Amino acid sequence: MSETIPVAVLGAAGRMGRTVVDAVEASADLELVAALEHGDDVDAVGATGAQVAIDFTVPAVAEANVRSLVAQGVHAVVGTTGWTAESLARVEADLVGRPGVGVLVAPNFALGAVLAMAFAARAARWFESVEVVELHHPDKADAPSGTARHTAQAIAAARREAGLGPVPDATTTALDGARGADVEGVRVHAVRLRGLVAHEEILLGNAGEQLTIRHDSFDRVSFMPGVLHAVRQIGSHPGLTVGLEHYLDLG
Ligand SMILES: NC(=O)C1=CN([C@@H]2O[C@H](COP(=O)(O)OP(=O)(O)OC[C@H]3O[C@@H](n4cnc5c(N)ncnc54)[C@H](O)[C@@H]3O)[C@@H](O)[C@H]2O)C=CC1
Numbered sequence: 429m430s431e432t433i434p435v436a437v438l439g440a441a442g443r444m445g446r447t448v449v450d451a452v453e454a455s456a457d458l459e460l461v462a463a464l465e466h467g468d469d470v471d472a473v474g475a476t477g478a479q480v481a482i483d484f485t486v487p488a489v490a491e492a493n494v495r496s497l498v499a500q501g502v503h504a505v506v507g508t509t510g511w512t513a514e515s516l517a518r519v520e521a522d523l524v525g526r527p528g529v530g531v532l533v534a535p536n537f538a539l540g541a542v543l544a545m546a547f548a549a550r551a552a553r554w555f556e557s558v559e560v561v562e563l564h565h566p567d568k569a570d571a572p573s574g575t576a577r578h579t580a581q582a583i584a585a586a587r588r589e590a591g592l593g594p595v596p597d598a599t600t601t602a603l604d605g606a607r608g609a610d611v612e613g614v615r616v617h618a619v620r621l622r623g624l625v626a627h628e629e630i631l632l633g634n635a636g637e638q639l640t641i642r643h644d645s646f647d648r649v650s651f652m653p654g655v656l657h658a659v660r661q662i663g664s665h666p667g668l669t670v671g672l673e674h675y676l677d678l679g
């Protein structure tokens with residue numbers, strides 16, 4: 429009989445956590461050994477035998493959770509958004525003392541969303557204008573979404589590399605927020621609407637043409653293949669990785 433991977437889920441009663449628990453329990457090669465919620469002790473995860481912990485909690489606690497997991501030698505697959513460059517740097521510093529431990533922070537585990545981000549980054553150098561629109565359920569805490577930030581950062585990097593200047597925008601007067609958030613020079617707009625789950629559009633414009641790249645998650649099961657892939661692969665990815673694209677052979 430082949431061995432199973434012992435898995436802990438943090439945020440187990442949340443919208444994502446419940447879906448992850450179901451997905452782990454339905455996977456013959458994974459074993460759910462711990463399901464933690466607000467108030468439970470993350471420092472006790474290692475003692476459950478978990479090799480991998482999956483974190484879908486809230487931005488305010490994700491860094492502390494991950495740093496505790498790293499200290500216990502437990503790999504962390506993290507979907508929680510709201511990370512800053514500083515919080516990622518602290519995790520990376522902790523990992524120096526824990527060679528072999530992997531942390532994946534992925535703003536989106538839906539394979540289509542990862543591809544949409546990759547396609548947008550690839551297209552970015554060929555367009556004068558670009559804006560990102562993300563659309564989510566109204567119970568979401570953070571705006572703009574982690575996915576939209578990651579998308580805009582990748583587009584901004586591609587534009588810099590191609591030597592493109594700022595996107596054209598003649599706005600001189602605007603109501604606060606009318607032009608969205610500025611993420612490294614890329615405007616990002618956040619819609620919150622009952623009925624939605626998670627959606628993103630990247631609009632790329634040139635004189636006389638527009639390319640629209642759109643991804644829709646209609647159900648949280650869309651994130652599960654990416655989460656399970658990461659749990660199975662993280663043992664081969666020591667150190668800090670940001671973005672599921674690094675676990676996929678996108679060519
Ligand atoms: N990377 C991805 O593919 C996705 C990421 N997300 C992100 O995942 C996070 C969670 O989203 P939802 O499940 O919709 O939120 P939610 O609010 O439904 O669930 C969060 C859960 O975490 C629990 N929690 C809070 N503090 C905790 C702690 N210290 N230890 C353990 N549990 C704790 C809460 O009680 C709650 O049950 C958000 O940051 C969201 O943006 C959501 C969907 C996909």
Ligand SMILES: O=C(O)C1=N[C@H](C(=O)O)C[C@H](O)C1
Pocket residue numbers: 509535536537564568569572573574575576625626627
């Ligand atoms: O809160 C959500 O729902 C989602 N959060 C992630 C994000 O902020 O990008 C991923 C997905 O968009 C769903």
